Amino acid sequence: MTTAHFDDPKVRAFMEGARIAILAPTRRDGSPQLSIVSFAFLDGNIVVSTARDRAKTKNIRRDPRVTLAILRTDPLEPSARPAGQPRAEGVYVYGRAEIVDRPPEELVPLAQPIGVRAGRPEAPEALAARLLRENRIILRIAPERVVVSESTAARLAQEK
Numbered sequence: 001m002t003t004a005h006f007d008d009p010k011v012r013a014f015m016e017g018a019r020i021a022i023l024a025p026t027r028r029d030g031s032p033q034l035s036i037v038s039f040a041f042l043d044g045n046i047v048v049s050t051a052r053d054r055a056k057t058k059n060i061r062r063d064p065r066v067t068l069a070i071l072r073t074d075p076l077e078p079s080a081r082p083a084g085q086p087r088a089e090g091v092y093v094y095g096r097a098e099i100v101d102r103p104p105e106e107l108v109p110l111a112q113p114i115g116v117r118a119g120r121p122e123a124p125e126a127l128a129a130r131l132l133r134e135n136r137i138i139l140r141i142a143p144e145r146v147v148v149s150e151s152t153a154a155r156l157a158q159e160k
Contacts, residue, residue, distance in 0.1 A: 003146065023048060026066075070093065092146070093146050095142050
């Protein structure tokens with residue numbers, strides 16, 4: 001693993017190309033609690049939308065430390081990939097999650113980029129209604145440390 005900077009252009013381009021991530025807050029017993037999430041970048045942070053009553057929300061209220069594994073997968077069959085190229089590559093963001101629990105209208109500016117990146121843009125009024133109906137909040141993750149897998153670091157080093 002290689003330490004990287006969140007704002008490194010190559011690392012950022014890699015993360016921008018990913019559509020989903022695995023969020024890992026810590027359970028009470030210390031084990032990771034994994035969830036597949038959509039995410040977006042906003043003002044130097046990563047934002048994720050989740051339901052207020054989910055286990056990840058409860059775990060983050062107790063301990064805000066999280067890891068976000070941002071993965072990109074290669075859809076090609078092994079025989080179609082260049083020799084030695086892994087099927088998946090990853091960037092791991094370690095940070096602290098802040099729970100943003102406000103009225104839906106105030107969450108819209110934080111939630112809209114997530115829907116746009118996931119290919120599901122919504123009008124502000126429709127998004128506010130859905131946030132209310134689904135009892136959603138926003139997790140704002142402040143990156144503290146970024147680590148890149150060795151295979152990802154090697155590939156990024158070769159890019160211009």
